[in-house]
Amino acid sequence: MSITASENNLFDEWKGNREGFVSDGLVSELDYLNSKIKICVVLKEVNDPDGGGWDLREFLSNGARAQTWNNVVRWINSIRNIDRNIPWEDIDNIDEQDRKSQLKSICAMNLKKSPGTHTADIASLKSVANEDSEFIKKQFSLYDPDITICGGTGDLFKSVAGLDEYKWNRTIRGIWWYERAPCKYVVAYCHPEARVDNPLIVYGLIDAIREIYS
Template sequence: MTYENLIRKSTDLDSLFELWEKKAQVTERYMVNNIEHEVVINHADNKFIPDGIVNADLWHDSKHKKILYVLKEAYTDENEKAFDLAKWLRDYHPNLRIWNRIARWTYGIQNTSANRVAKYIPDIDKKEEIRKQLFEQIAVLNLKKSGGKSQSVTEEIAAYARSDREEIVRELQLIDPDIVICGLTYWILDQVVFGNKPLGGASTCDNWYYYKNLDGKERLYIDYYHPANRWPDLLNYYAVINIYQQALLSKISEI
């Protein structure tokens, strides 16, 4: 059986990541400011960082919305070992700016409906037990699984996604989210991974949400900034939550 077929037939995230980490080395090229760059993608030697569902038991219950965050890359310091991102979130529920913001967004989406917007609570991420509960309601998918850097190069992220598109598609299918929040990654997911044409004209949603069937199932995709952006937390919160509510209202208007 070919590597591609093994990926497509993976039945769980652990087996998918095991194959993915051992994938043969490839070289990808990409352009930045009309200058060609080359990157050698070797997951086994470049600190492969798996991600996925933080708490499988909660993920598969019927009480919570299944929210996936598609981000760019995870990274470690030069002297640190690779780690399992989902396990790290589950065990340590980090008190860090990016993850605190994701916790707030998760609270807002879980508690917002077409008729009600969950109010912003400034200190909701300050209590460790609340962070733990919120992290356990999410999944995370980084497009670049190895060789992570503190400063992302978008074109390099796209090169990794192009090389690993089969694996990314399968990970999305296995996670099976209801809602996908893209942190400045939607165009890579839509165009590079799934091969769709660039958005434009009538195909562009001014409210930054899309109901799309990219992998065999319709899901809600929210096209937003990366959670590391420098806009204030209050502005970010209501932007994401109101985009989500507008998406819900659009479905009601179709009935």
């Protein structure tokens, strides 16, 4: 069975628990499996005050939106060229076609499948993620990514994904990470739309991953 088919079977079971369920995961299974470095981005929830009921995979395949996803594209480009120092001018201007091209190769999953608003309700997020822990474990186990980037979800993801046995390490500049399997890393980082200048969001992560790989 394909990963996408396994995702959909899992979501069919999961949907009954969450009103407005928003599916997520692999944008393109083929592109993900063919990636030099398989990347999974773990976020909190989708921002949708209208109530959800759609598919994040389709949204990303259609180019998503600049907010949030431009920085993810920059992460992808930089991680897959980790030996290069990419100047900002080369990744400053990201358009819809760039997002379509790059986002199809990743996995993106939210810990809370029911939608929220621009600012996450942390108590609700933790409650729902803990209730759905077994589903989250099953979903993450489908992907076996090389790099998992937790965008504001580090400790919570570690707990609900059943990864508590792994010990946090810290880079020399203070970014937390752990190795969940040989050469398979999880990095706790800020949300890609954090209120920080974009170059700091991008190069801070790349600096950490370069150190982890060294």
